[in-house]
Amino acid sequence: MAELKAILGHVFESPKPTGLIRRVLGTMPDDVRVLDFFAGSGTTGHAVALANLADGGTRRCLSVNRAEPTRAGSNAHQAGLLTVADITRARLRAVAEQVGGGFEEWRLP
Numbered sequence: 001m002a003e004l005k006a007i008l009g010h011v012f013e014s015p016k017p018t019g020l021i022r023r024v025l026g027t028m029p030d031d032v033r034v035l036d037f038f039a040g041s042g043t044t045g046h047a048v049a050l051a052n053l054a055d056g057g058t059r060r061c062l063s064v065n066r067a068e069p070t071r072a073g074s075n076a077h078q079a080g081l082l083t084v085a086d087i088t089r090a091r092l093r094a095v096a097e098q099v100g101g102g103f104e105e106w107r108l109p
Contacts, residue, residue, distance in 0.1 A: 004041055007094045011076035011087055012041040021047035022054075030057030039063035040084060042091035049092075049101035063088055 004015045021044050025032070030051075036044040048061040065085040070076040081087045089105060096103035 003046065004043075004091060007098075008081075008087070008090055009075060009079065011070075011074075011079055011081055012084075015041040016043040018043055018047040018050055022051050025051045025059065028059075030055055030059060032059050034059060034061040036061060036063045039065040039088045042088040042095075045088075045092045046095045049095050049099050052101055053099045063092065 003018055004012055025034075025047060034044060034048055039045065042063060045061040045063045048059045051057055052059055065083075065088045067083040067085050069083055070081055070087070076087055081090060093103050095101070
C-alpha cells in the first residue's frame with residue numbers, strides 16, 4: 001500500500017505489493033509480455049517497470065480494467081479518480097514518469 005500511497009495518496013484499499021509480482025516476474029524471461037486482465041490499482045504494470053529498471057529487461061504489460069466506479073466520497077473519488085481504471089492510468093503514468101518504461105493508453109470506443 002505504501003508504494004501506491006507515495007504516488008497517488010490513499011486511493012485504493014488493498015493494492016498488492018510490487019515485490020510479490022516482481023518475484024513472479026523473476027521466474028519468467030526478461031522480455032515476457034504480461035497480460036493483467038484485472039489491473040485494479042496497476043500493481044503489475046508498476047512491478048514490470050521496476051523489474052525492467054532493475055535488470056534492463058524489456059518486459060511489457062497490457063493492463064486491462066473496466067470503468068468500475070469508485071465509491072462516492074472515497075479518497076479516490078474526491079481526488080477526481082472516478083473509476084478504478086482512472087486509478088490504474090494515474091499510477092502507471094506516474095510510474096512511467098518516475099522510472100521510465102513508457103505509458104501508452106488506448107481505450108475501446
